[in-house]
Amino acid sequence: MPPHRILAASSLIALMICSAASAASAASAAAAEVCPARPGHSPRYVDVFDGTPEEMATLVPDETGRSSGRWQLGYVYEAGRVVTVRCRYDDGQTADVTLSKKVNACVYKIDAKKRLKLSCE
Structure with missing residues (x-):
């Protein structure tokens, strides 16, 4: 895989992880x-x-x-x-x-x- 696609794929994975963490944090805050x-x-x-x-x-x-x-x-x-x-x-x-x-x-x-x-x- 070309280097720019690897970077794009790892950026997408990092974004997905951050989104999931934010959603979990918001859910726990909302359910205080x-x-x-x-x-x-x-x-x-x-x-x-x-x-x-x-x-x-x-x-x-x-x-x-x-x-x-x-x-x-x-x-x-x-x-x-x-x-x-x-x-x-x-x-x-x-x-x-x-x-x-x-x-x-x-x-x-x-x-x-x-x-x-x-x-x-």
Whole structure:
């Protein structure tokens, strides 16, 4: 293979690797945990609202399992509204997080120690 084609091929491979790494990084950033970290305390429950909690439009997960579940949320944003998550911690405290940028779904998982993690993408 001529040297200029080898260089072009290796440049293409490097570009593909960088693109894949960027996509993976963006995916993990987009799926960041929603509930604010509180030293010594972890979320036990979450409520997901179409709008604000005061509007009382609590959403039920579209999929649920023994220790996980998923809400499909794109339609809320398509209707011009936002999603709010209420994180309820093991000490009774709550934190409301408004997801003003569109997310398509939120997923929760509960580990063996009953710690809940909620991520949205």
